[in-house]
Amino acid sequence: MTNFTPTEMMTIAASRALTSKDVCFVGIGAPSAACNVARLTHAPDITLIYESGTIGTAPDVLPLSIGDGELCETAVTTVSVPEMFRYWLQGGRISIGFLGAAQIDKFGNINTTVIGDYDAPKVRLPGGGGAPEIATSCGEIYITLKQATRSMVEKIDFFTSFGHGDGGDHREKLGITTKGPTLLITDLAIWKPDPVTKEFTVISLHPGVTREMVQETCGWTVKFADNLEETPAPTELELTTLRDLQERTRRAHEGGKAA
Amino acid sequence: MFPGWSAMSKVMPLGQAVRENLKDGDAVAFEGFTHLIPHAAGHEVIRQGFKDLTLIRMTPDVIYDQMIGMGMAKKVIFSYAGNPGVGLLRRMRDAIENGYPRTIETVEHSHAAMANAYEAGAAGLPCAVFRGYKGADLPKVNPSIKSVTCPFTGEVLAAVPAHRPDVTFIHAQKANERGDVLIEGIVGVQKEAALAAKRVVVTVEEIVPDFEGLHPNLTVLPHWTVTAIAVVKGGAHPSYTHGYYDRDNAAYLEWDKVSADRELFAAWMKDNVLDATPEAFAERIKGL
Numbered sequence: 091m092t093n094f095t096p097t098e099m100m101t102i103a104a105s106r107a108l109t110s111k112d113v114c115f116v117g118i119g120a121p122s123a124a125c126n127v128a129r130l131t132h133a134p135d136i137t138l139i140y141e142s143g144t145i146g147t148a149p150d151v152l153p154l155s156i157g158d159g160e161l162c163e164t165a166v167t168t169v170s171v172p173e174m175f176r177y178w179l180q181g182g183r184i185s186i187g188f189l190g191a192a193q194i195d196k197f198g199n200i201n202t203t204v205i206g207d208y209d210a211p212k213v214r215l216p217g218g219g220g221a222p223e224i225a226t227s228c229g230e231i232y233i234t235l236k237q238a239t240r241s242m243v244e245k246i247d248f249f250t251s252f253g254h255g256d257g258g259d260h261r262e263k264l265g266i267t268t269k270g271p272t273l274l275i276t277d278l279a280i281w282k283p284d285p286v287t288k289e290f291t292v293i294s295l296h297p298g299v300t301r302e303m304v305q306e307t308c309g310w311t312v313k314f315a316d317n318l319e320e321t322p323a324p325t326e327l328e329l330t331t332l333r334d335l336q337e338r339t340r341r342a343h344e345g346g347k348a349a
Numbered sequence: 350m351f352p353g354w355s356a357m358s359k360v361m362p363l364g365q366a367v368r369e370n371l372k373d374g375d376a377v378a379f380e381g382f383t384h385l386i387p388h389a390a391g392h393e394v395i396r397q398g399f400k401d402l403t404l405i406r407m408t409p410d411v412i413y414d415q416m417i418g419m420g421m422a423k424k425v426i427f428s429y430a431g432n433p434g435v436g437l438l439r440r441m442r443d444a445i446e447n448g449y450p451r452t453i454e455t456v457e458h459s460h461a462a463m464a465n466a467y468e469a470g471a472a473g474l475p476c477a478v479f480r481g482y483k484g485a486d487l488p489k490v491n492p493s494i495k496s497v498t499c500p501f502t503g504e505v506l507a508a509v510p511a512h513r514p515d516v517t518f519i520h521a522q523k524a525n526e527r528g529d530v531l532i533e534g535i536v537g538v539q540k541e542a543a544l545a546a547k548r549v550v551v552t553v554e555e556i557v558p559d560f561e562g563l564h565p566n567l568t569v570l571p572h573w574t575v576t577a578i579a580v581v582k583g584g585a586h587p588s589y590t591h592g593y594y595d596r597d598n599a600a601y602l603e604w605d606k607v608s609a610d611r612e613l614f615a616a617w618m619k620d621n622v623l624d625a626t627p628e629a630f631a632e633r634i635k636g637l
Contacts, residue, residue, distance in 0.1 A: 157382050158596065
């Protein structure tokens with residue numbers, strides 16, 4: 091069997107969730123890698139949108155920022171930022187929002203704003219950027235992050251982006267008509283929300299991962315599906331595609347000014 | 350009544366453009382969404398030592414990290430306080446977490462709110478209305494986020510005040526001799542930020558005689574909407590100018606180290622900003 095890292099498994103499992111029919115609003119970091127692996131393997135016609143206004147982009151290397159020039163050069167079109175948020179996101183034209191998170195709870199609510207109190211924060215994080223509206227305007231939300239007890243917590247310090255709130259029909263009660271978080275992919279497992287409570291439940295463990303490993307790195311008591319599956323290991327093609335992409339990216343970003 | 354009606358008089362050195370248009374206590378926007386960030390103008394503002402500025406910008410980025418670290422900001426209105434692709438803004442964090450070198454007031458929004466607020470400013474409206482902030486905590490900590498009910502459907506929508514900066518600074522590829530300004534690539538929110546402002550200062554890579562033969566939609570600002578233009582080759586560095594030079598990713602990574610330490614930051618600012626001139630930017634983009 092081919093060797094692969096948990097992070098590679100996470101990225102590849104996330105890429106498998108995407109199809110050529112999707113119109114996907116891409117966050118930077120792990121979501122960006124997953125979306126581009128999907129585009130380079132089984133989903134060549136996927137439309138990738140970055141919040142810089144680049145629609146239908148096909149970068150050869152992963153962007154360091156959401157506004158790298160290559161995103162624009164390879165895009166079908168590039169629109170202004172107000173147009174991006176008004177016509178395309180708020181207009182309901184984006185099927186999937188793909189987000190990372192600093193802190194997440196069992197209902198897929200995300201914090202990327204502060205650790206501690208907002209007015210006297212222990213750590214001031216960057217904040218929401220586009221995420222508060224991505225979380226409520228995209229058809230559904232996929233989330234990807236590495237498991238750790240400090241990032242998967244019982245109670246997040248700040249609701250940067252609303253997931254399922256307190257669970258159940260909390261979204262509907264607030265007048266939100268989109269599905270919200272429907273998939274959580276970590277370096278250890280694939281999670282889906284319970285159809286009624288909306289609590290994220292482990293449906294598949296990555297190869298070699300135990301229930302204990304998932305629980306030890308999660309701050310809430312984990313629920314596992316009755317028919318727990320094993321995530322298929324990365325194929326040679328998936329792994330090669332991801333590694334080549336990351337190698338091209340590394341070389342391109344080392345660039346900067348010629349020393 | 351229009352800013353800078355007389356065309357030829359608006360091309361001037363950057364120092365003069367800043368001196369004539371910005372004053373202490375102003376609300377000022379420097380825009381450019383990763384692309385075309387007006388760093389040369391930011392450095393000139395730092396050299397001239399303004400105080401108590403209200404800084405408006407979607408992603409405060411390195412350009413505001415530098416101003417905040419120099420103690421020039423009393424308030425920052427923003428939606429993403431990160432160093433894009435790298436991490437956190439360490440001078441801004443030091444100001445928020447430790448009040449160093451001074452305390453700053455923060456007014457935090459989402460990107461959608463900021464983009465809508467600029468657009469409302471450009472449209473001459475008092476506020477922006479959009480579908481946003483549902484379930485989010487920002488309205489609890491930012492009293493300027495309110496809601497309105499649609500008189501036709503009853504839907505409750507978010508409302509935020511329009512941005513009306515005293516001055517907006519932007520960087521662009523080129524202007525023609527008349528002072529029309531062209532931008533291409535990732536156009537960001539610059540057109541809205543410029544039209545929302547009382548005064549508009551533009552740095553450009555070059556001035557060409559005219560825009561003949563160029564795509565007819567590339568001109569974003571007719572000359573009579575622009576107050577002052579200064580030619581600064583490389584003026585967006587370490588950001589980039591589409592068609593001229595690439596982003597200096599290494600410089601963004603370096604900033605993470607420079608900004609992590611107060612003394613290192615002060616020394617860097619002295620060498621690269623206080624003791625430098627706008628002409629230094631042309632050197633900085635060599636090899637990019």
